Amino acid sequence: MIQFENVHKSFGRKKVLQGVNLEIAKGSSMVIIGGSGTGKSVMLKSVLGLITPDSGTITVDGQNATQGDRDAFLARFGMLFQGGALFDSMTVWQNVAFRLLRGSLKRPKEDAREIAIEKLRRVGLTPDVADLFPSELSGGMQKRVGLARAIAAEPEIIFFDEPTTGLDPIMSGVINDLIREIVVEMGATAMTITHDMSSVRAISDNVAMLHAGVIQWTGPVADMDASGDPYLTQFIAGSAEGPIEAVR
C-alpha cells in the first residue's frame, strides 16, 4: 500500500501540495486527475525520491519512501514517463533491458536481450524493432517501448505519467488497454496521472482528484460520474464554468 500523509511541497512561493492524504491499496489501480500544474507529477516523483516533500510522510508497505536502501526500494518500481524518456544513445532492446544489464538484477547479455524482446512482443512490437534507436520510432512506438522498459524487471508497483499525452485517440486506446491488461496480469499496484478522461475510465479502479494542493475527491471509478462534487463534475465535463478557475 502507498500512503500519503499530510504531504506538503512548495517551489519558492508557489505552494503545490498543501496537505495531501491518500491511500492506494496493494494491487489496485489508482488514477490521479487534476488540471495542469496542480502537482500530480510532484506527488508521483515524491514517492520515488525525485522530489523531496517539505513535510509529511510517504510510505510504501509501511516503509518510509525517503529512508532505507534506495536501490532495493527503487527495484520495486517501474515507471512510464510522459515523453518516454528513452535513452537515445542506446538501441530499443538496450533501453528495455537497462535494469537487466547492470546493478543487482544484472544477467548475461543474451538473456537480457531475450527478455527485452519478449517484453517488446508483450506491448505489441515485433523483434525487428529491438535494434533500432528511439529516434527511429513513432511517438506511439516510443510509449510502448517505455512501457516495455517499465515492466521489464517485473516490478510490484508501476507509475504512469500522462501515458496518452501526444497520441491520437486510437493509439491512446491501445496504450490504455495495454496498461490495464499488464497491471491485471502482473497483479501490480498502479498509480497513473492523467487528465485524459478516457484513460481514467479504461485504467482505474479508483480515482483521486487533486485540486488546490489537496485531494478534492477520491473513490471508485464507478462512483465518479455521480459524485456530486462540483470540482470533479466540472473536470469530467471539461466545462469552463464552475468552481475551478479556467485561468490559472
Place this chain on the structure above:
Amino acid sequence: MNLVLAPLNAIGRSMIGMLTSFGEVLLFVWGALSHIFRPPFYGREFLSALFNIGWLSLPVVGMTAIFTGGALALQIYDGSSRFSVESVVPQIVAIGMVRELGPVLVGLMVAARVTSSIAAEIATMKVTEQIDALVTLSTHPMKYLVAPRVLSAILVVPALVGIGDIIGIYGGFLVSTETLGFNPSTYIRNTADFLQLNDIVSSLVKGAVFGGITAVMGCYAGMHSGRGAQGVGRATKSSVQAAAVMILAANFLLTSLFFSS
C-alpha cells in the same frame, strides 16, 4: 539613498550568487570524485568517454598545436634576431609549448569541444526526463554520467597535452629547418638538452587539472540546466565560459606553484 544603495545591493547579490555557485561546484566536484572510487563502476561508459574525449579530440589538438608551434618559432626568431640570439629558437619553442601553450591550448580546445558536448548531452537528458528515468532504474546519475566522464578526462587530457607538446615542437622544428635555416640535428639536440623533467611533469599535471575542469563544468552545467531548448543552450554556453576562465586561472596557479622559485 536608494540610488546609492541599489547598485551596492545588486553587487552584493551577484557576489552572493557567485559564491553560492562556487560552493555548489565544489560540492559537485567532491561528489564526482567520491563516486569515482565507490562501486558500482560503469566500464562501458568510461571507455566510451575515453574515446569521445581523447581519440576524437586528437585532430583538433594536432592542428592547433602544429600551427601554434610554427607561429611561435617565427615570432621567437623575429624577436631574438633583434638581439642576435636566433639560436635560442629551439629552446624557447620547447619551453613555451611544454610549459604553457601546449597545456593551455589543449585545455581550451577540449573545453570548446568536450565541455560543450557534455553539457548539451546531459542537459538534454535532464529536459527529456532521462535523468529521472535513470534514478527510477536504480542508477545514480552521478555514478553513471558524471564519474566516468570526469575520470576519463583526468586520465586522457594529459595524454592529449603530451601529444600536443610533441606536435607543437615539431611545428616549430618544421618552420625553423625549412624556412629559417636551422640545422635539423642541432635543433633536435638543443630542444632535448634544454627541456627538464619538471617542465614535462608540470605540463602533464596541468593537463590532468584542465581535463578535470572541462568534464566537471560540462557535467555540472548539464545537471543544473534549466528547462527547454533555452535551458540547454544556456547550460552549454555557461559551461564553456566557466571552463575556459577556470583553465586560465588554474594555469596561473599551477605555473606559480611549479616555477615561482
